[in-house]
Amino acid sequence: MVARTQKTIFHKTIEFDRVHSLPDEDLRYVIQTAQNLGLQVMLKPHVNVLDGCSPEEKFRGNIGRDFSACDWKTWFAAYQHMMHLYAKLAWDTGVVQFCVGVELSEAAKQEAHWRETIQRIRSVYQPQHGRLTYAANFGTEANGIKWWNEPGLDFIGVDAYYEMTDRDNPTVTDLEAAWTRTGGGIDQMTAISKAAGKQVLITELGWMASNGANQRPYDDFCGELDQEEQRACYQATVNVFESLKPEWLAGVFWYTWGSDPYDGGPSDDGYSPYDKPAEDVIRTWCKVLPRPHRTTPSPPWPEVPHEHVVYRNGNFGAGWCAEVWHSSDGEELDLKFPDPNDDSKSVIKASSLQAWVAVSFVRSKSLLPQHFQWLTFRIRGPKDQPSIHLWIKLIEHLDGSDPSQLELRPRPIDDVRYIAGGTIGSGEWKEVRIPLSHLNGVGRTLDAVYLQDRCGGGVSKVWIDDVRFVW
Structure with a gap:
C-alpha cells in the first residue's frame, strides 16, 4: 500500500x-x-x-x-x-x-x-x-x-x-x-x-x-x-x-x-x-513449515547502567520539561504529585487524558545522538480503569527539513516484552524497559518522548516516574 x-x-x-x-x-x-x-x-x-x-x-x-x-x-x-x-x-x-x-x-x-x-x-x-x-x-x-x-x-x-x-x-x-x-x-x-x-x-x-x-x-x-x-x-x-x-x-x-x-x-x-x-x-x-520459535532481539541490560535522566522524583533532567500534547479540554498534569504508594516521593500524575492525547517529555534543545540502548520508566495505572493502552514514541529532530520533526516507530507499552504481564498495573507500579532499537531510536537526534493513548478511549489517570535513557 x-x-x-x-x-x-x-x-x-x-x-x-x-x-x-x-x-x-x-x-x-x-x-x-x-x-x-x-x-x-x-x-x-x-x-x-x-x-x-x-x-x-x-x-x-x-x-x-x-x-x-x-x-x-x-x-x-x-x-x-x-x-x-x-x-x-x-x-x-x-x-x-x-x-x-x-x-x-x-x-x-x-x-x-x-x-x-x-x-x-x-x-x-x-x-x-x-x-x-x-x-x-x-x-x-x-x-x-x-x-x-x-x-x-x-x-x-x-x-x-x-x-x-x-x-x-x-x-x-x-x-x-x-x-x-x-x-x-x-x-x-x-x-x-x-x-x-x-x-x-x-x-x-x-x-x-x-x-x-x-x-x-x-x-x-x-x-x-x-x-x-x-x-x-x-x-x-x-x-x-x-x-x-x-x-x-x-x-x-x-x-x-x-x-x-x-x-x-x-x-x-x-x-x-x-x-x-x-x-x-x-x-x-498454505502447506508450509510450522511457525518457528521466535525471540525478540534486545541488547543485554548493562551490569553497571549509565543513565540520562529525563524525570525522577519531581525533578527534570537538564534540558527536559513536560506538557500535554494534542491537548483538548480538561487534561491535568501535576509534575510534583505525591507518590500514591510513598508520599515522601513526587511523581507525575496525568488526569483526564482525552482520545489520542499524550504526556510529552520535550527538549528545550535537541538531544544529540548518544550511546543509549534502552528507554525505561515506572508507570502506574488507576484502579478504576484496569485496561490502559498507551503508545511510547520518540520524536526525531530533522535539521533543515520541513517538517522539522519525524515520529519514529511507536511501540505499545502494554506488551509482555516490555512490562510484566503485558498490562499497565491497576493501582501498582510497574517498570517498563524498551530497547531503543525497537523504537528505531538508536543514533537519532531527539526532540521529545510521547506516552500517548493508543485506542481513542482516553485515560482517566496515570502516574509516571523515573524516566531515563540507559546504556
Missing part, C-alpha cells in the same frame, strides 16, 4: 505529502526487495483524508459526497494523474497486479469516470504484463458498482470485512455458519461474480485479536486481548473456502502483515496474525 493525501473530503486536489507518502525511490526499493525475496507484488495506492470533524469526514469513502458534476471532473483529473504515475512505476518495476482504487464509495458511483480511469491506466499498464482490480468495501459499495464488467478490469476486488456473529467468543462452527448464511458474505460475493462474469479477489480480510472482533471486523478498536477469537475467525474462513472451493474466488490478501519487525506477538491485539495462533492457521492452509 502507498498513499497520497487530500486535506478534507471536500477538497478536489490530491497531494504528495512527505509525512504520509512514500517517495518513488523508496517505493521502488520496497518493490525490488519483495521481488528479491521471491514475492509477487500488487501495488495498491490509497487516498487518505487528513482533516475532518468526525471519523465519517476522515473516511475516504465519503470523498466527494457533496460534489457537483463539475467537481467530480476536477477530482478525477487529479486522481487519474496520480494513478498514471503509479501505474507507470508498476509497469517499470514488474509489478504483477495493480489496484486502481480503494474503498472510494462515493466516487465509485461515477461509472463513466471509472471506465475512463481504467482505460487510461491500461494505456501504461499493459494487460500482457499485469492484472487490474479495484478494492471495494464489502456490502453496499461492492454490491452497487455498475462498472465491474469494464473489459480492462481483470478481477472484482472486495475488502471482505463482513460482520460475522452478534456475540463474543463464537465457535468455529458459529463463524462458518455466519459466512454461509443466506445473504452473508459468501452469497454476496457469489452474486457479484455471477453478475459481472469475473472472479472475486478478496483484497483485504482480517480480524483484530480482540474480544468481539468478529462482530465488526472493519473496526480498529481496542478491546480485551483475545487471540483465540482471531484464530477462530481465520480457521472458520479457510474451512469454508476448503469446503466450498468456490470457482469465483481468485485469492485472498490477509490484512495485515506489516513491515514493522516488532508487530504481532503474544500481547498484540491488532490485525497482524504474525507470531499468533492465527499464523498457524495460514501456514497449515
Whole structure:
C-alpha cells in the first residue's frame, strides 16, 4: 500500500505529502526487495483524508459526497494523474497486479469516470504484463458498482470485512455458519461474480485479536486481548473456502502483515496474525513449515547502567520539561504529585487524558545522538480503569527539513516484552524497559518522548516516574 493525501473530503486536489507518502525511490526499493525475496507484488495506492470533524469526514469513502458534476471532473483529473504515475512505476518495476482504487464509495458511483480511469491506466499498464482490480468495501459499495464488467478490469476486488456473529467468543462452527448464511458474505460475493462474469479477489480480510472482533471486523478498536477469537475467525474462513472451493474466488490478501519487525506477538491485539495462533492457521492452509520459535532481539541490560535522566522524583533532567500534547479540554498534569504508594516521593500524575492525547517529555534543545540502548520508566495505572493502552514514541529532530520533526516507530507499552504481564498495573507500579532499537531510536537526534493513548478511549489517570535513557 502507498498513499497520497487530500486535506478534507471536500477538497478536489490530491497531494504528495512527505509525512504520509512514500517517495518513488523508496517505493521502488520496497518493490525490488519483495521481488528479491521471491514475492509477487500488487501495488495498491490509497487516498487518505487528513482533516475532518468526525471519523465519517476522515473516511475516504465519503470523498466527494457533496460534489457537483463539475467537481467530480476536477477530482478525477487529479486522481487519474496520480494513478498514471503509479501505474507507470508498476509497469517499470514488474509489478504483477495493480489496484486502481480503494474503498472510494462515493466516487465509485461515477461509472463513466471509472471506465475512463481504467482505460487510461491500461494505456501504461499493459494487460500482457499485469492484472487490474479495484478494492471495494464489502456490502453496499461492492454490491452497487455498475462498472465491474469494464473489459480492462481483470478481477472484482472486495475488502471482505463482513460482520460475522452478534456475540463474543463464537465457535468455529458459529463463524462458518455466519459466512454461509443466506445473504452473508459468501452469497454476496457469489452474486457479484455471477453478475459481472469475473472472479472475486478478496483484497483485504482480517480480524483484530480482540474480544468481539468478529462482530465488526472493519473496526480498529481496542478491546480485551483475545487471540483465540482471531484464530477462530481465520480457521472458520479457510474451512469454508476448503469446503466450498468456490470457482469465483481468485485469492485472498490477509490484512495485515506489516513491515514493522516488532508487530504481532503474544500481547498484540491488532490485525497482524504474525507470531499468533492465527499464523498457524495460514501456514497449515498454505502447506508450509510450522511457525518457528521466535525471540525478540534486545541488547543485554548493562551490569553497571549509565543513565540520562529525563524525570525522577519531581525533578527534570537538564534540558527536559513536560506538557500535554494534542491537548483538548480538561487534561491535568501535576509534575510534583505525591507518590500514591510513598508520599515522601513526587511523581507525575496525568488526569483526564482525552482520545489520542499524550504526556510529552520535550527538549528545550535537541538531544544529540548518544550511546543509549534502552528507554525505561515506572508507570502506574488507576484502579478504576484496569485496561490502559498507551503508545511510547520518540520524536526525531530533522535539521533543515520541513517538517522539522519525524515520529519514529511507536511501540505499545502494554506488551509482555516490555512490562510484566503485558498490562499497565491497576493501582501498582510497574517498570517498563524498551530497547531503543525497537523504537528505531538508536543514533537519532531527539526532540521529545510521547506516552500517548493508543485506542481513542482516553485515560482517566496515570502516574509516571523515573524516566531515563540507559546504556
